[in-house]
Amino acid sequence: MLSKKTKYGLKALSFLASQKDKKPVQIAEIASHENISQKFLESILLSLRKTGFLGSKKGKGGGYYLLKNADEILMTDVMRVLEGPIAMVPCVSLNFYEKCDDCPDENTCAVNKLMLKVRDANLSVYRHNTLADLIIT
Amino acid sequence: MLSKKTKYGLKALSFLASQKDKKPVQIAEIASHENISQKFLESILLSLRKTGFLGSKKGKGGGYYLLKNADEILMTDVMRVLEGPIAMVPCVSLNFYEKCDDCPDENTCAVNKLMLKVRDANLSVYRHNTLADLIIT
DNA sequence: AATTACCCTATTGATTTAATAGAGTAAACA
């Protein structure tokens, strides 16, 4: 299951990408437009800022805005920040590899073999989609 | 993340599929060979029996065995029983569809659009792999 | 009849998730 955090994060990014200009948008406006708990959204936007996707401006007329063009924001990067590893098991993860403690040999592991294919399929989707591809004009 | 239930279930199925004949294998033997808590494995095998993947035999010489050939067991079916819906959000699920209560319109939803592609990619993997494909001789 | 091994229910501890509360801080504008 996709976490609410990821879901809300994607919706917020899409909303920002659909703005005409790159003027800051207030948290409250994003939250109400996308039906998201404002406080929860705050923490999500904060993590997107800390990872370089968003910029923020304080004070009157402040808010959040995209730091790059939507078509330069890859879904692989967004998903890794919001949802974590793309792989379903650590032993097939590119960025978060870990050996399974219960598995004697990855080369003969049925789970490993299947999850490797699943990972590749998912990666392929995320690599070929940018934030711009999610916007429906 | 893949749940332990699914992981263990896949390992147990693979172990059964790798047997020379279709004689019943005891829970204890599967558990020790695959490093799985025996009691936990019991409940998993039980659910696989109730969903028609396994047969069981009681008494001495009893155990679990595959009801079909490994190449007739599709990963889509196995995954749906063990892990649940393949889709990451209910609004793109084929077998477990549900409308998102926070989303006014699926047709313009960025999350929906992306997760539809992800679902198709995953389905494609699971549909083209059977239990036989997981076995490394 | 005794043994073996499956079958079932209930409970628990740990972890994660989603949300809430409340105080703090920095920037803009009059």
Add this chain to the structure above:
DNA sequence: TGTTTACTCTATTAAATCAATAGGGTAATT
């Protein structure tokens, strides 16, 4: 310069899910 606005941060909590454990019950085989 002071006030408003809106982002920033920490802590807490309620709920849900996951993984495992315990223990007794039942059915089939020898």
